[in-house]
Amino acid sequence: MSLQAYSAAKDGAKQLTRNFKVREFKCQDGTDPVFIDLGLVDILQQVRDHFGKAVTITSAFRTASHNKKVGGATYSQHCYGKAADIKVSGVAASAVADYVETLMPNTGGIGRYPTFTHVDVRTTKSRWNG
Numbered sequence: 001m002s003l004q005a006y007s008a009a010k011d012g013a014k015q016l017t018r019n020f021k022v023r024e025f026k027c028q029d030g031t032d033p034v035f036i037d038l039g040l041v042d043i044l045q046q047v048r049d050h051f052g053k054a055v056t057i058t059s060a061f062r063t064a065s066h067n068k069k070v071g072g073a074t075y076s077q078h079c080y081g082k083a084a085d086i087k088v089s090g091v092a093a094s095a096v097a098d099y100v101e102t103l104m105p106n107t108g109g110i111g112r113y114p115t116f117t118h119v120d121v122r123t124t125k126s127r128w129n130g
Helices: 036-053 063-067 092-104
Strands: 004-006 032-036 055-059 083-087 110-114 117-120 125-129
Touching: 036 055, 036 083, 036 092, 036 117, 063 083, 063 117, 083 092, 083 125
Parallel strands: 110 125
Antiparallel strands: 004 032, 055 083, 083 117, 110 117
16 A cells, blocks of 8 residues: 655645545645545545446545544544545445455455445454444
8 A cells, every 4th residue: 555645735636546536535624735545546446436436535534633523533544544434326335335345355444334434444454333
């Protein structure tokens, strides 16, 4: 996995893959820079390709202060640029999680929530229901 630092202001329009740009991963508090693990982007592109539908990132990189504000875990993978909470248009969150499981059967984090799926590219395996 390759962690990269970008400027949301300067690099926001940069295409990371066919369907994802830097700006989609920026912290919702508007800070710059944004950290993105390219392994995460690869997984999200595979999700997009598999379902053939838009993938909306509702939360990706978070600063420590924003993570605390939204009630994230103290050592959240979001703070390291390794996580995204996603929704796939017209697809149940459970179906998205099931597919991501096929991509990362022995590693990564998959959180199953009623309306979204948490995906992260940590080196260990972690699964939970929210």
